[in-house]
């Protein structure tokens with residue numbers, strides 16, 4: 573079926589079965605490779621995007637659930653190729669090791685900062701819990717979020 577979705581401020585028509593994961597459509601149809609495939613089970617956060625401003629696992633979100641809603645990927649935070657404040661903070665703090673989780677981390681953190689511009693430490697840690705970094709750079713990731721929130 574043809575489904576119209578709004579991604580990073582633009583409308584797209586995609587051909588997909590309704591249960592196709594949003595992640596597949598983003599990566600394969602729209603060529604947005606920021607969101608990553610990690611577990612495919614909603615357990616690691618590598619695929620995190622924002623749906624209507626909330627962090628969401630795109631690997632377990634069927635495309636049919638996206639009709640009429642707004643999706644933002646990490647590419648959408650830098651529409652003209654200039655990093656936003658949070659992306660710059662991740663770079664400044666050298667938060668990435670392999671980098672595979674970073675787009676998802678940024679999208680989850682951005683959703684928090686959009687809602688609470690200066691969250692306390694407990695709030696940041698609780699909010700970021702669903703996203704995992706297998707390299708173990710969580711402390712640098714937390715520093716980057718604190719930097720962007722300052």
Ligand code: FES
Pocket residue numbers: 608609610611612613614615616617618619620629630631632
């Ligand atoms: Fe979606 Fe792991 S790939 S949560």
